[in-house]
Amino acid sequence: MSAFLVTFRRDLALMWGGGGVLAPLGFFLGATMLVPLAMGPERALLQSAGPPLVWIAAALAVLATLERLFQADLEDGSLEQMLLSRAPLEVLVLAKGLALWCVVGLPLALAGAPAAIALQAPVERIGVIVVSLWLGMAAFIGVGLVGAAVTAGVKRGGVLIALIVLPFFAPPIIFGSAVAAGEQVGPALAILTGCALAALALGPIAAAAALRLQAE
């Protein structure tokens, strides 16, 4: 358990200290800003299309953080240390994923509130949008771990990660946008939670299998 906590705190500190929070937040706000510029500022149009577009911006912002997630560990040898540790690699990968979820996922979900308001989402729906975004981040990160792990050895693998991971973003995007649009909020939120739990449970297993190959 302690190896889990150490990895979690190490990644937390690395991402927080390395300015890893600001870049995805800035990306998210920039992408959100472009939405009304592309669609026009009409209130009615934004009201229907804006909140789901917050989801697109958030998905892309998380995607941008994945490239270096395991690549840095592979380059500086921390991955080998993790493999030597008595704790299973799956647990350490989960710790890294959860750290990313806290350092990047939580601020992005909170930033979803002003973004959704700016895109004319009804104010009474903001709370549930933030909660659903945070759950969706867990689903994105769980799948993203696999994408980051299989491409860890590829130089400039950012676009490759996007191509690999984006199709698997379909379920959380679908149910998350349903929440944001106010359609069948209860069931959609329940399935979104299921997506998040399944991704966090299964993602680290596949990611760890890929990382063992990367270190060979």
Added chain:
Amino acid sequence: MLSYLANPQRFMGFSAWAAPLLAVLALGLFAVGLPWALLYSPADYQQGETVRIMYVHVPAAWWALGVYAFMGGASFVGLVWRHVLADIAARAAAPVGAVFAAVCLVTGSLWGAPTWGTWWEWDGRLTSMLVLFVIYLGYLALWSAVEDEEKAARLAAILCLVGLINLPIIKFSVDWWSTLHQPASIMRSGGSSIDPSMMGPLFTMAGAYLALFGALTLSNMRAAIFRRRVEAAELRGAGA
């Protein structure tokens, strides 16, 4: 049979006559199926002649899924038993599956234009096929991005299996999503049962696609094995 063929030497012997045989079989089935489907099968009472697109479209959709399942099986064997031929088989099948998915999407679009009145409709099945196509592209891109071939095979196999687990989830969510958004006017719910006279050409075409898949995959595998032999011979030559 599978364990018999697991020996690359025996596989080469088998595929040397199986690949051309399957190619001839595919040609024969297409020679029968295409005229049967395009000329001699009945026109639909509602869609008229455009229903003939189905004979190209539906088998492509079936085998786009079938090939992915085959790749999943090969990836599993490759990961668990570390068998080179299984890795090669998964890699060899992928471009064929991707092309089947693309054929399905393009013919679906061509079919949609006269019958639904639009080139593209975000219908549940179209959308899932598009997702499957993108998964194929990601799989192929990962293979070509990782330099070490053995490592690329294992990583791609992990990705393939993750995709296999995810496909039903994606299918389910896209269906849920399209029933939520789809206006019922465009898709006609009727006409689901196919007339028996259309079954003959449809299954002939499905058989032709399957034989084509077998011929192309076997030839791809043979090409990959030959290339590895050449590389190994070059290495030996450089060492001497």
